Amino acid sequence: MGIVLGSNQYGKAENRIVRIVRDTQRHEIRDLNVSTALRGDFSRAHTQGDQADVLPTDSQKNTAFALAKEVGISSPEEYAVALARHLVDAVPAASGAQVQVQEYAWDRIPVDGAGHDHSFVRRGTETRTTVVTVDGRGEGQRCWVLSGLTDLVVLKSTGSEFRGFLKDRYTTLAETDDRVMATALTARWRWSDTEGVDLDEAYAAVRSVLLSTFATTYSRALQETLFAMGSAVLEAHPQIAEIRFSAPNKHHFDYDLGRFGVENDGEVFHAADRPYGLIEATVTRDDADEPGQAWTAVPGFV
Numbered sequence: 001m002g003i004v005l006g007s008n009q010y011g012k013a014e015n016r017i018v019r020i021v022r023d024t025q026r027h028e029i030r031d032l033n034v035s036t037a038l039r040g041d042f043s044r045a046h047t048q049g050d051q052a053d054v055l056p057t058d059s060q061k062n063t064a065f066a067l068a069k070e071v072g073i074s075s076p077e078e079y080a081v082a083l084a085r086h087l088v089d090a091v092p093a094a095s096g097a098q099v100q101v102q103e104y105a106w107d108r109i110p111v112d113g114a115g116h117d118h119s120f121v122r123r124g125t126e127t128r129t130t131v132v133t134v135d136g137r138g139e140g141q142r143c144w145v146l147s148g149l150t151d152l153v154v155l156k157s158t159g160s161e162f163r164g165f166l167k168d169r170y171t172t173l174a175e176t177d178d179r180v181m182a183t184a185l186t187a188r189w190r191w192s193d194t195e196g197v198d199l200d201e202a203y204a205a206v207r208s209v210l211l212s213t214f215a216t217t218y219s220r221a222l223q224e225t226l227f228a229m230g231s232a233v234l235e236a237h238p239q240i241a242e243i244r245f246s247a248p249n250k251h252h253f254d255y256d257l258g259r260f261g262v263e264n265d266g267e268v269f270h271a272a273d274r275p276y277g278l279i280e281a282t283v284t285r286d287d288a289d290e291p292g293q294a295w296t297a298v299p300g301f302v
C-alpha cells in the first residue's frame with residue numbers, strides 16, 4: 001500500500017486590512033478581511049520537510065498589505081485579482097492561487113446634513129465578498145471572479161405563504177397563506193467577464209435588484225423567491241453567468257398568547273434561531289460557460 005499526498009493549499013487567512021485614502025481632507029476607507037491560498041506542487045514541504053518551494057504565509061500577509069498601498073483597492077475584486085496574480089508570479093511551484101475577500105462597509109457619519117469627512121459608522125451585519133481564483137501562469141492563465149454578499153438580513157411581514165406541500169405521517173406543519181418570511185442571505189455571482197464593469201457600481205446594483213425583488217415578489221416559498229431574485233439579477237446583468245444562494249429560513253412562529261386570554265392575530269412571534277430551513281439554489285444561464293475552478297474551496301454552496 002502506498003500513501004500519497006492529496007490536494008492541498010496554503011496561505012494566510014483573515015488578514016484584516018484597512019486602507020485609508022487621505023490625499024485630501026475627505027478620506028476614503030476600505031475595510032477588508034483577506035485570505036490568500038496558493039495551490040501547486042508543494043509536495044516537498046509535506047513529505048520531506050523541505051521549505052524551498054514555500055513562500056511563507058507571513059510573506060503572503062505582507063504582500064496583501066503592501067498591495068493595498070501599491071495597487072490600491074479600487075474594488076475588492078480588482079485588488080484580489082492583482083494579489084492572486086502577484087502571488088502566482090512570486091512562487092515558481094504555484095500552479096494557481098485563490099484570494100477571498102470580505103469587505104465591511106462604513107458610512108460617513110451625518111453631521112449637519114452632510115456625511116463627515118473622516119468619521120464613519122459601520123453598516124449592519126452585511127458583508128461584501130469576492131473570491132478570485134487564478135490558475136496557470138503566463139499566456140494561458142485563467143482567472144475567475146465571484147462577487148457576492150453574506151448576511152443580508154431581510155424580512156417581509158406579509159406577502160408570503162407556504163402550502164400545498166407533501167405530507168407524510170411526521171408532517172405537523174400547518175399550511176399558511178400569510179406568514180413572516182425572513183432570511184440572512186448569502187449570494188455569490190460569477191462573472192463571465194468583468195471587462196468594462198465598474199465593480200463597485202455593479203455590487204450596489206445587484207444588491208438593489210436582490211432587495212427590490214425580495215420586496216415586490218409574492219412568495220409561495222423561499223425557493224421561489226430565490227429563483228425570482230436570481231432571474232432578476234441575470235436579466236439586469238448580461239456579464240453575470242450564474243448566481244448561487246444560501247438562505248436560512250429564519251422561522252417566525254406565532255406565539256401562543258391564547259393561554260393568557262390574549263388574542264394573537266399574526267402580531268407576536270417567536271423568532272427561533274435554530275433549527276432553520278436551509279434553502280440553497282443556483283440560478284444560471286442555460287448557455288453559461290463552464291465554471292472551471294471558480295467555486296473550488298468556496299464553502300456553503302450546492
Ligand SMILES: O=c1[nH]c(=O)c2[nH]c(=O)[nH]c2[nH]1
Binds near residue numbers: 173220221223249279
Ligand atoms: O419557504 C419554505 N420552503 C420550504 O421548503 C419549507 N419547509 C418548511 O417547513 N417551511 C418552508 N418554507
